Amino acid sequence: MGQANNKGYLEQTETIKTMIQTCIQCGTCTASCPNIEFMDITPRHMWRLLMTDHVDQLFSSKSFIMCSSCYYCTLRCPRGLELTNAMSQLKQVASKLRLKQFRRSSLFYEAFLNSVKNHGRVKEMEFMTNYFISMKNPVIPFAYASLGIKLLAKGKIRPEFSFGRKGKLTALFKKVAELEE
Amino acid sequence: MKYLYYPGCSLEGTSAEYDISTKVLMEAVDVQLSEIEDWTCCGATAAESQSHLLSYVLPARNLALAEKMNSSNQILVPCSACYLNLKKVEEAIKNDKDLLRKINSVLAQEDLVLKGDVIVRHLLDVLSNDIDIETIKETSQNKLSGLTVAPYYGCQCLRPFTIFDDPEDPHSMDELIRATGAQSFEWDMGAQCCGASNTSTKPEAGMVLVGRILKSAKGADAILTVCPMCQMNLESSQKKISHKEGIDLEIPVLFLPQFLGLAMGKTQNDVRLDLNLSNPGRLIKARV
Numbered sequence: 001m002g003q004a005n006n007k008g009y010l011e012q013t014e015t016i017k018t019m020i021q022t023c024i025q026c027g028t029c030t031a032s033c034p035n036i037e038f039m040d041i042t043p044r045h046m047w048r049l050l051m052t053d054h055v056d057q058l059f060s061s062k063s064f065i066m067c068s069s070c071y072y073c074t075l076r077c078p079r080g081l082e083l084t085n086a087m088s089q090l091k092q093v094a095s096k097l098r099l100k101q102f103r104r105s106s107l108f109y110e111a112f113l114n115s116v117k118n119h120g121r122v123k124e125m126e127f128m129t130n131y132f133i134s135m136k137n138p139v140i141p142f143a144y145a146s147l148g149i150k151l152l153a154k155g156k157i158r159p160e161f162s163f164g165r166k167g168k169l170t171a172l173f174k175k176v177a178e179l180e181e
Numbered sequence: 182m183k184y185l186y187y188p189g190c191s192l193e194g195t196s197a198e199y200d201i202s203t204k205v206l207m208e209a210v211d212v213q214l215s216e217i218e219d220w221t222c223c224g225a226t227a228a229e230s231q232s233h234l235l236s237y238v239l240p241a242r243n244l245a246l247a248e249k250m251n252s253s254n255q256i257l258v259p260c261s262a263c264y265l266n267l268k269k270v271e272e273a274i275k276n277d278k279d280l281l282r283k284i285n286s287v288l289a290q291e292d293l294v295l296k297g298d299v300i301v302r303h304l305l306d307v308l309s310n311d312i313d314i315e316t317i318k319e320t321s322q323n324k325l326s327g328l329t330v331a332p333y334y335g336c337q338c339l340r341p342f343t344i345f346d347d348p349e350d351p352h353s354m355d356e357l358i359r360a361t362g363a364q365s366f367e368w369d370m371g372a373q374c375c376g377a378s379n380t381s382t383k384p385e386a387g388m389v390l391v392g393r394i395l396k397s398a399k400g401a402d403a404i405l406t407v408c409p410m411c412q413m414n415l416e417s418s419q420k421k422i423s424h425k426e427g428i429d430l431e432i433p434v435l436f437l438p439q440f441l442g443l444a445m446g447k448t449q450n451d452v453r454l455d456l457n458l459s460n461p462g463r464l465i466k467a468r469v
Contacts, residue, residue, distance in 0.1 A: 038389075068378070068379050075340045092230060092233060108378070122194075171290040175290050180232060
């Protein structure tokens with residue numbers, strides 16, 4: 001799917017913009033981030049782009065995708081802003097808009113939640129298998145093979161699949177989707 | 182003492198030894214656990230990356246089920262990610278009644294109602310605040326003296342909700358470690374991030390964070406964790422990272438209740454050391 005236009009981003013990001021509107025650009029978030037060296041723009045810069053409606057630049061960056069939810073920025077923000085939460089909401093928008101650079105994470109989370117919807121609990125082997133299938137890249141599974149074999153050998157993951165089964169949490173997921181329309 | 186118990190998905194699979202050793206330890210300190218009936222996934226970090234409402238509804242379902250049980254109004258949670266997700270709902274609905282209504286309109290699909298009268302507690306919170314430390318001291322009789330272990334807290338049991346420890350400089354594990362006769366390793370990586378799911382989706386970044394923690398733990402006999410994600414990240418790539426860095430970074434990584442259980446005379450089999458991915462050999466040779 002193609003990239004959404006600027007207007008599409010703006011509607012989706014209005015709530016996030018409200019969340020960070022009292023940012024004073026001090027950069028404590030940037031200084032606290034453990035993943036900063038893997039980001040192309042800093043968290044402080046991201047909030048600035050959001051405040052000045054340069055969201056297209058924000059969504060062409062990979063920075064928010066690198067957030068590992070350590071909550072250091074949220075803890076230390078002198079304005080008490082929920083910055084980790086803002087990062088998660090940016091991920092939600094990226095996932096909804098099917099942004100290319102978020103594809104791998106998005107497919108990972110979708111496979112995870114599908115397993116939850118079907119069984120109520122995550123079945124790790126099913127979830128990772130479906131993730132690999134959705135990636136449509138035959139090379140990626142090899143990176144996980146040695147860990148997968150170790151986990152299988154210890155009986156920590158089991159082959160379990162749920163073809164054709166009625167989902168345990170389908171009704172909840174459906175209602176959530178309705179309310180978030 | 183009685184608590185409701187929420188194991189979470191990892192403790193049923195990849196971190197079965199965390200579930201087993203938690204139960205073994207709790208029995209040894211005279212705590213009764215009642216597992217929440219029909220519990221389901223808390224949403225992990227997946228739900229919050231996909232849907233705001235779902236990230237509240239999935240944990241809320243479990244709180245609503247817990248409220249139906251009578252044995253306790255406190256839920257003990259060993260997994261830090263589950264703890265944070267359940268806690269997030271407990272805290273949010275105190276003030277946000279609109280959110281509570283919205284959650285309940287979804288839970289109505291399963292005839293469940295969330296009121297908000299259960300308290301979510303992390304295993305480490307319960308161990309360091311509710312359990313009499315003398316029980317551990319008396320039972321372990323300094324069995325593990327001579328060992329130095331590095332307490333690793335990770336992120337989500339400490340932040341953003343600062344309930345039981347200093348989120349920048351945590352020390353709640355120190356007293357528990359000393360109660361076994363062992364020493365607590367002095368380092369400043371205990372509250373740093375392990376990379377979380379980046380090790381799966383962005384390994385080029387995640388592995389760097391894990392490598393930093395393993396390098397800082399040099400000199401300790403083992404690392405102790407209180408989170409399945411941290412445990413998996415710190416254990417699963419030690420060989421690969423050692424090879425890449427050109428130094429031996431292999432070290433046993435144990436869940437805190439496995440370590441305390443061993444100190445209190447439980448066997449390696451009782452706390453299922455065989456399920457760990459790192460090699461606990463050095464630790465066992467030393468003492469256990």
